[in-house]
Amino acid sequence: xxxxxxxxxxxxxxxxxxxxxxxxxxxxxxxxxxxxxxxxxxxxxxxxxxxxxxxxxxxxxxxxxxxxxxxxxxxxxxxxxxxxxxxxxxxxxxxxxxxxxxxxxxx
Amino acid sequence: xxxxxxxxxxxxxxxxxxxxxxxxxxxxxxxxxxxxxxxxxxxxxxxxxxxxxxxxxxxxxxxxxxxxxxxxxxxxxxxxxxxxxxxxxxxxxxxxxxxxxxxxxxxxxxxxxxxxxxxxxxxxxxxxxxxxxxxxxxxxxxxxxxxxxxxxxxxxxxxxxxxxxxxxxxxxxxxxxxxxxxxxxxxxxxxxxxxxxxxxxxxxxxxxxxxxxxxxxxxxxxxxxxxxxxxxxxxxxxxxxxxxxxxxxxxxxxxxxxxxxxxxxxxxxxxxxxxxxxxxxxxxxxxxxxxxxxxxxxxxxxxxxxxxxxxxxxxxxxxxxxxxxxxxxxxxxxxxxxxxxxxxxxxxxxxxxxxxxxxxxxxxxxxxxxxxxxxxxxxxxxxxxxxxxxxxxxxxxxxxxxxxxxxxxxxxxxxxxxxxxxxxxxxxxxxxxxxxxxxxxxxxxxxxxxxxxxxxxxxxxxx
Numbered sequence: 001x002x003x004x005x006x007x008x009x010x011x012x013x014x015x016x017x018x019x020x021x022x023x024x025x026x027x028x029x030x031x032x033x034x035x036x037x038x039x040x041x042x043x044x045x046x047x048x049x050x051x052x053x054x055x056x057x058x059x060x061x062x063x064x065x066x067x068x069x070x071x072x073x074x075x076x077x078x079x080x081x082x083x084x085x086x087x088x089x090x091x092x093x094x095x096x097x098x099x100x101x102x103x104x105x106x107x
Numbered sequence: 108x109x110x111x112x113x114x115x116x117x118x119x120x121x122x123x124x125x126x127x128x129x130x131x132x133x134x135x136x137x138x139x140x141x142x143x144x145x146x147x148x149x150x151x152x153x154x155x156x157x158x159x160x161x162x163x164x165x166x167x168x169x170x171x172x173x174x175x176x177x178x179x180x181x182x183x184x185x186x187x188x189x190x191x192x193x194x195x196x197x198x199x200x201x202x203x204x205x206x207x208x209x210x211x212x213x214x215x216x217x218x219x220x221x222x223x224x225x226x227x228x229x230x231x232x233x234x235x236x237x238x239x240x241x242x243x244x245x246x247x248x249x250x251x252x253x254x255x256x257x258x259x260x261x262x263x264x265x266x267x268x269x270x271x272x273x274x275x276x277x278x279x280x281x282x283x284x285x286x287x288x289x290x291x292x293x294x295x296x297x298x299x300x301x302x303x304x305x306x307x308x309x310x311x312x313x314x315x316x317x318x319x320x321x322x323x324x325x326x327x328x329x330x331x332x333x334x335x336x337x338x339x340x341x342x343x344x345x346x347x348x349x350x351x352x353x354x355x356x357x358x359x360x361x362x363x364x365x366x367x368x369x370x371x372x373x374x375x376x377x378x379x380x381x382x383x384x385x386x387x388x389x390x391x392x393x394x395x396x397x398x399x400x401x402x403x404x405x406x407x408x409x410x411x412x413x414x415x416x417x418x419x420x421x422x423x424x425x426x427x428x429x430x431x432x433x434x435x436x437x438x439x440x441x442x443x444x445x446x447x448x449x450x451x452x453x454x455x456x457x458x459x460x461x462x463x464x465x466x467x468x469x470x471x472x473x474x475x476x477x478x479x480x481x482x483x484x485x486x487x488x489x490x491x492x493x494x495x496x497x498x499x500x501x502x503x504x505x506x507x508x509x510x511x512x513x514x515x516x517x518x519x520x521x522x523x524x525x526x527x528x529x530x531x532x533x534x535x536x537x538x539x540x541x542x543x544x545x546x547x548x549x550x551x552x553x554x555x556x557x558x559x560x561x562x563x564x565x566x567x568x569x570x
Contacts (some may be wrong), residue, residue: 012333012334012335012337012374012378013334014332014334014335014378014379014381014382016382016383017146017383018146018383018385019146019242019551019553020242021385023381023383023384023385025378025380025381025382025384027335027374027377027378027381049488050488051487051488052486052487052488053485053486053487053488059386061385061386061387061388063381063387063399063400064400065400065401065402065403065416066377066380066381066402066404067377068377068380068381070381070384070385070387072385072386074242079550080146080147080550080551081146081147082146082147082150082431082548082549082550082551083434083548083549083550085437085473085475085508085510086475086484086486087477087483087484087506088484088485092332093484093485095334096484097485097488099334100490
C-alpha cells in the first residue's frame with residue numbers, strides 16, 4: 001500500500017535569490033517529518049516539480065541540526081531578479097510552489 | 108557577564124523605521140544594524156547617481172537622521188549601515204547637514220569607501236585580471252552591455268576600525284550584509300579577525316556571521332514572511348525586529364521587544380537561517396567561511412532563543428565582485444476582466460495583443476503574457492483550475508510584458524494595445540498607473556578579485 005502526503009502538512013519553506021540561483025529551505029514540522037523528507041524529497045523530484053522554471057541543476061543539502069533540507073536551484077530566476085521578466089522576480093514563491101508537492105510513500 | 112545587544116533594525120532599502128524607533132526609545136539595544144543593500148539595490152542607486160552625482164545612497168538614511176539618530180545618540184546607541192551605497196561620502200554630508208540643523212554636536216560619522224571598483228575595471232583588466240564569470244567561466248572581455256556599477260563585497264575590518272575610532276554612525280557601501288554585525292562584535296570583544304587565528308577564534312567569527320545573517324533581514328527573523336508560524340497568530344503591523352544578546356564566546360540569545368508584535372521562536376530563526384544560503388556547510392563571507400550545519404537553536408522561554416555551534420574555516424583568498432550590466436528595458440501593463448467569460452476574455456485579449464505587436468515596426472526582444480489569478484506568479488508550472496471553476500471566475504487579469512533595447516519601444520507598444528479598451532473583449536479595466544514603461548533591465552556579472560586589489564578607507568567626520 002502506498003499513501004500520499006502533502007508537503008504543506010509536514011513542512012514549511014522559505015525561498016530567496018542570489019542572482020540566477022534560487023534556494024528553497026524546507027523545514028520539517030517534526031523530527032519524524034524530517035526523516036520522511038530526507039528519505040523522499042529528492043533533488044530530482046524538486047527539479048521535475050518546477051519544470052521549465054528551473055533551467056539548471058538542483059542540488060540538495062541536508063541540515064540535520066535544524067531539521068531542514070536546502071535545495072539550491074540553478075538557472076531558476078530567468079537570469080536573475082534585476083533582469084527577470086517574471087512577476088515574482090525574487091523567487092519568493094518558489095517556497096509556495098514547492099509546498100504544493102505531494103509525496104507518494106510506500107507503507 | 109559581558110553581553111552586547113545588536114538589533115536588526117532594517118531589512119532593505121525602504122523598510123519601515125518604526126521597529127527601530129521602538130528599540131531606540133526603549134533602549135533595547137546597544138547597536139543597530141541597518142541593511143539597505145540587496146543584490147540589485149546598487150543598480151537602483153546607480154540610476155540615482157546618474158541623475159544627480161550627489162545621490163547614489165539609500166535615501167532612507169535621511170529619514171533616520173531626522174527621527175532616529177538624535178534619540179539614538181542621546182541613548183548612546185551606535186548605528187552601522189551599508190546605506191552609503193555607491194556614495195557614502197554624499198550620504199554623510201547629507202546626514203551631517205540634517206543633524207547640524209537639529210543642533211547635534213559631539214557626533215562622529217564614519218565613511219567607509221573602497222568597495223566601488225567601477226572606475227578601476229579597465230585598469231584591472233589591463234593588469235591581467237580576466238574577471239571570469241563565477242558560473243559560466245567566461246572572461247569579462249566578452250561582455251557587450253554597458254556597465255552600471257562594480258562593487259566588491261568587503262568585510263568587517265573597516266567597521267571595527269571605525270567603531271574603534273569612536274564612530275557613532277557608520278556609513279559603508281557594499282559591506283557584505285552579515286559583516287556589518289561581525290564588525291561590531293570584533294570591535295566590542297576585541298576578537299582577532301585577520302591573522303594567527305586558532306579554531307576558537309574562527310568559531311567566534313563564524314558565530315558573528317551567523318548572528319549577522321539572522322539580523323540582516325529585520326522582521327523576517329521575528330515572525331514576518333512566515334510559513335513556519337502560519338497563520339501568524341501575533342500582531343504583524345508593529346512587528347518587533349530581532350535583537351541578539353551576544354556573549355563573548357559568540358553564543359547569542361535572540362529576542363524582540365515585549366511591547367511589539369511578531370514572535371521570536373526556534374521556527375522563526377531556522378526559517379531565516381536557511382534564507383539565501385547555498386551550501387550550509389560552506390557559507391562564504393569575506394572574513395570567514397562558515398559551517399552552519401552544527402548550529403543549535405534552543406528555546407529558553409517564550410521569545411528567547413539561544414544560538415550556538417557555528418564552526419569557522421579560514422577566510423577565502425579572493426573577494427566577490429559584482430558587476431552590474433544594463434541589458435535594456437522592460438515595459439509592462441495590467442488589464443482586468445470580470446465574470447462572465449473572464450477566462451475567455453483574457454485569452455482573446457492576449458491573442459489580439461500578439462497580432463497588434465506583430466504588425467508594428469518595432470523591435471521587441473521578448474514578450475511575456477500571463478493571466479493573473481491563474482498563472483501570474485508560477486507561470487507555465489501553475490496547475491489549471493477545473494474548467495467549471497475557470498468558467499465561473501469572478502475576475503481575472505492579464506499581464507503583458509516586453510523586453511526591448513530601444514527606449515521608445517515600450518511606450519509605443521503599450522499605447523498600441525490600449526485601443527482594445529473599445530475594440531476588444533467587453534468590460535476591460537485598466538489604469539495607466541498600473542503599468543511601467545522602461546524599467547531598466549540589469550544583469551549581474553559575479554566574479555572574484557584578489558584582496559590585494561581592494562583598498563578600503565575609513566574617514567571620520569566630526570560634528
